[in-house]
Amino acid sequence: MSAPRDRGTGRPRHRRRNTALAIGVPLALTAAGTLAYGSVFGIGAGAEEASAATPAWATATADGFASVNSLGQKGTYGGRDGKTVTVKTLADLEKYATAAEPYVIVVAATINMNPVGKEIKVASDKTIVGSGTSGQIVGGGFFLGTGVHNVIIRNLTIRDSYQGTWNDKDHDFDAIQMDGAHHVWIDHNDLSRMADGLIDVRKDSTNITVSWNKLSNNNKTFGIGWTENVVTDITIHHNWFRETEQRNPSTDNAARAHLYNNFLEDTSGTTITSSYGNYSRGRTKMVLENSYFQGVNNPVIKDSTAAIVQKGNTFVGTSGRNESGGTAFDPKTYYAYTLDRTADVPSLLKSGTGPRSSIGTFTSAAAATTLTVAKDGSGQYSTVQAAVNAVPANNPSRVVIAVKPGTYRETVKVPANKPHVTIQGTGGSRKDTVIVYNKASGTPKPDGSGTYGTSGSATVAAEADDFQARNLTITNDFDEAANQSLSGHQAVALRTAADKVFLDSLIINGDQDTLLLDTASADKLGRVYVRNSYITGNVDFIFGRATAVIDQSIITLKKRWNGTSAGYITAPSTAADRKGLLINRSTVNGDVSNASFFLGRNWHAGGDATLRPQTTVRNSTLSAAIKSTPWSDMGGFSWKNDRFAEYKNTGPGAGSASSDRPQLTDAQAADQENADWLGDWTPTAS
Helix, strand or coil: CCCCCCCCCCCCCCCCCCCCCCCCCCHHHHHCCCCCHHHHCCCCCCCEECCCCCCHHHHCCCCHHHHCCECCECCCCCCCCCEEEEECCHHHHHHHHCCCCCEEEEECCEEECCCCCCEEECCCCEEEEECCCCCEEECCEEEECCCCEEEEEECCEEECCCCCCCCCCCCCCCCEEEECCEEEEEECCEEECCCCCCEEEECCCEEEEEECCEEEEEEECEEEECCCCCCEEEEEECCEEEEEEECCCEEECEEEEEEECCEEECCCCCCCCCCCCEEEECCCEEEEECCEEECCECCEEECCCCEEEEECCEEECCECCECCECCCCCHHHCCCCCCCCHHHHHHHHHHHCCCCCCHHHCCCCCCCEEEEECCCCCCCECCHHHHHHHCCCCCCCCEEEEECCEEEECCEEECCCCCCEEEEECCCCCCCEEEEECCCCCCECCCCCCECHHHHCCCEEECCCCCEEEEEEEEECCCCHHHCCCCCCCCCCEEEECCCEEEEEEEEECCECCEEEECCCCCCCCEEEEECCEEEECEEEEEECCEEEEECCEEEECCCCCCCCCEEEEEECCCCCCCCEEEECCEEECCCCCCCEEEEECCCHHHCCCCCCEEEEECCEECCCECCCCEECECCECHHHCEEEEECCECCCCCCCECCECECCHHHHHCCCHHHHHCCCCCCCC
């Protein structure tokens, strides 16, 4: 870490605030995650905007092809950036659904379409969601026209435009119809008894995900195509097709159709008999995985020009055509997903599809996708970075990169648009899997554009929220002695610049600036929890502006490159309204001279006098290497004007309270626990 270039001569005092911050969603959302739909919103006559905190489900994003960045749209998140309104009348539903601005529209009543068959023309950037099981659309549905995008239709019952003619040619009354729309997520709905389709995806509509819906008692259920172009990308997963005759779905000229974990059921003795199940038509490329077909006639069929790749499907009591052939595509090239066991699909979907009575019971396939890395070629990838590159942008759920034992000499960067990534060694010890490189701040870039700088020197850089790493060694083995001519010897092993980062059972090795705990930007919170890990270094080797807890870990002090013992453990650069570094229940040791190391010094990055760097070391064992005056000034700023303290440390390096060694009172210590640092986040291994 470089010292500030500008020296400040003074700064105002700042009052400490205990404001809890959340990243990615407004603070109000964090308090509403367990409320039922019906209790979140005040419902009166007509529509009203929600005055209570918006529930967390309003910020949900799609998985599957609807999550893929294309056509200028980055995933599908509906109306999350707009106001939330509750509607009980057709007039209000149509008013907000057709509005130009984004809305989250909560349907809190049964709304009868007038005339029968009416389809509301939904505009872009909308979430339309039922309030519990009370949101019902009767006698009509929704239409998404050319260019409409970023729409979520969720948790609704849409039913009963049926006009008494089974193969109705006169009434094109659909539950949800798309003509040229893109980035649409249809999730957890109950669709039945419409005059025509339950879902029609037509005329080059693309980036569609249809998940966790119950589709029943219908003839032409789910049609995809009506175009000569081959552009539609669609994901259809965890849907229950029950007593539906045809188009289950029929997929015509789809570029990529990924169907998995669906349940198609035709029960004997009813008035509805299936004519076929999944149909790949025209030039469609279809991947069909882990779906369950029960009693369906012609369960899987294809045109001679189409492709179907089947994997892991189950057929019980089916008859007729069951076809596959041709080549398709690998869905994991586009997005992460997890397959449920085929045998579990019927029970899972019978209980999990359709509207949910409360937000806590939405079902999703949230288990982790696993990518394997092995030096010997036995994994999917031979380098860790190749596996990171394979994670789709804006992946909605956990992706575990399982790294087999070996030494991987490479740099790894998890970019900000790839959240929910875990890098995990699979060996019996954290020593078995090593990621190592040797760049330093002063190392010249190969293209001659300068040097890497401190942050660019990291062996592993995690810039995505909800990152986890465990059971690994991460090392920067830059050789200071052999590179004395370089201007900067700062050499980072691991850099984090994100929120909700969980580092568990690691060895993090370096000399100067080993572990950089940063944030994505100065105005964003970056919480980091380090547990059961070893961190080694000698100068400022735990540093940055993040809000970080080092818990139940071993901090090992190392001699400098020339054999001398001198250094600083921490160098926080904390903002005045944030918490800095907390070392708790840990041990400081190392083969260095007695009284040669400071616990830390105050880094006012860039000479910023408004910062209030903070380190608290509590309930830890300190070796004799720690100085009796354990805090040091930096860059012309006095540490005494910032926030440095200890509490109930033990060992030969511990000391009693003095003006040079502040100790927290019991009351102060009660406000400096792990939970005070981490706020509403509880780190959970996944």
